[in-house]
Amino acid sequence: MATPRDTTAPGSTGTETRTTMTATPRRTTTADQIKDFILGEGLRPGDPLPTETALCERLAVSRSSVREAIRTLSTLDIVEVRHGHGTFVGHMSLDALVESLVFRGVLSPGDDLRALRDVVEVRQALDLAMAERIVDSLAGTSNRDLHALVDEMVAAAGQSRSFATQDRAFHTGLLARLDNSLVGQLVAAFWDVHTAVIPKLGISVAADLVQTARAHGEMISAAEAGDVEAFRTAVLSHYEPIDRALEGKTA
Secondary structure, three states: OOOOOOOOOOOOOHHHOOOOOOOOOOOOOHHHHHHHHHHHOOOOOOOEOOOHHHHHHHHOOOHHHHHHHHHHHHHOOOEEEEOOOEEEEOOOOOHHHHHHHHHHHHHOOOOOOHHHHHHHHHHHHHHHHOHHHHHHHHOOOOOHHHHHHHHHHHHHHHOOOOOHHHHHHHHHHHOOOOOOHHHHHHHHHHHHHHHHHHHHOOOOOHHHHHHHHHHHHHHHHHHHOOOHHHHHHHHHHHHHHHHHHHHHHHO
16 A cells, blocks of 8 residues: 655644635724724714714824715715715615616626516515515504505506506505514615616516506405415515516516
């Protein structure tokens, strides 16, 4: 039997034959420091931040670093610059996420409009995942505002008109009773991406407007009746038109 060849480098011990690779920690930026300051001070949306000079002294960084960090954080809605008044903690909306995803979906739809398919799948997954909580929150209630939105959508669909405003209001309204503001923001954000990307990619669901409108009515009726399975069935019916449209686009 052959003797294994010794691969130990000259002058080294056997324990040193393998080099351990460690990740280099990400360098803390001035933007990170400002975020840490906001958290450490317990600031809330709308609260004022220290002046530029005060931040320079507090963080021990240059004026140009603070200005660049504020620009970066402003694009993310983490801070809000009100010219003539100062800089304030932002409302942390998902607008930046929406803009990025819309651009991604239009610029590089990829394999068979994969970017749009991904957005639709995420929307559907959120609706189905929250089904039980939505139904629990609406069971036994009467929601005239949501039914009114459905009526408007059905009427518009009957005239081959879109109903984007009512559609968005309906989906956010379904989640209004939940004690989870983030899921509402996510649903609204992905709705915005979905509806912004579709016309830019030449997708049409006009022929299925009536089914889409009526599916909203089935969703709210199922939720008020406390029927989770009927709610999930209505959600799937709601997404069938866009699924068919995507299949037709790639056929």
